[in-house]
Amino acid sequence: MVNITEKIKEIEDEMRRTQKNKATEYHLGLLKGKLARYRAQLLEPGPGAGSSGGAGFDVSKSGDARIALVGFPSVGKSTFLSKITKTKSEVAAYSFTTLTAIPGVLEYGGAEIQILDLPGIIEGASEGKGRGRQVISAAKTSDMICMILDATKKAEQRSLLEAELEAVGIRLNREPPYLCLLPPFLIPANLKSRNIYLKPKTAGGMKITFQTPPKNLDQKMVYNILRDYKILNCEVLVRDENVTVDDFIDVIMKDHRKYIKCLYIYNKIDSVSLDFLDKLAREPHTVVMSCELDLGIRDVVDRCWEELKLIRIYTKRKGVDPDFNEALIVRSNSSIEDVCDQIHRTLKDTFKYALVWGASARHVPQRVGLGHIVADEDVVSIVSNWRA
């Protein structure tokens, strides 16, 4: 069996050799489609995928969310874990100090977040270099990736790591593609280019419709790629002019894609100039810190919490103060109904009203119904109709 890694390399070489122009764009589109398919195969356990296959490290999920620490060797991942949790992960000045996944628990106002310290990854990780594939599989299981970067190292470190994660189907800080039926001018900018519909059928050939013709995609390209994937009967609807070949391939490969939030954390800012620091801190989804000088750690942790978009609710019984060491965790934009469901499956059946103290209440306490949207750190008291 021809090695998949070799096939991937061949395609990558060919893409590099091929000049980008109107005449080659069909060929390049097709190569991108093939590349995506081989890369997915590489992650599947079985022949040709290498012995480690797609398996990650054996750490079970716990707590309200999981954050994976991903980065090159010796950027300070383990130092950071040891700062924010009670777990001590070995720290040293040499690369690959950490050899497996080390879980720790970050306690945040009654919420518990599992933090996974991982071995450092290097270029080529997505193709199995080092423990790359295992690290990436572990990252794929997380609710958020904290990409730890060394502020003293070259800017390319960030794009190199992003490329490794992209190569295995992880999409950072992006929305999954989906068809939105709103009129185009009402669709938020971040969702626009992801506006694609693909439905495989059993017969009838391909029906491809472009509502507004995309600038960098045409029917022939869509047709060629679908044929290469052996999807010969289907309905395709593309609604936005900004849709690209890559977006289209993501839709075909949707079962192999994972859309994860990423916070870029620059460590070791004790060793860079103030000007440079200022520049780093202004980048999107980015925070800076120095584990060594204990600078900015609290802000980084607060930012992690914000990015997870979770909400802590403290429940209160009549006449008793709430316990702020124990929070009920719900997603942002949750209602009192979601809070009830989190407490007990049948609680809303006997629900009468709720009293709310906190940011979501217009006055305290506010008496609200099941539809009321709660805010982080609200105190909620549920009043039920008890029936015999």
Ligand SMILES: Nc1nc2c(ncn2[C@@H]2O[C@H](COP(=O)(O)OP(=O)(O)OP(=O)(O)O)[C@@H](O)[C@H]2O)c(=O)[nH]1
């Ligand atoms: N100057 C400076 N050094 C730091 C800082 N944080 C960590 N270090 C040092 O960086 C080195 C690597 O730290 P580790 O925590 O082992 O890094 P790691 O990313 O876990 O490394 P691997 O497990 O090998 O991938 C150690 O010598 C730390 O003392 C920092 O904020 N500033």
Ligand SMILES: [K+]
């Ligand atoms: K190290």
Ligand SMILES: [Mg+2]
């Ligand atoms: Mg380490």
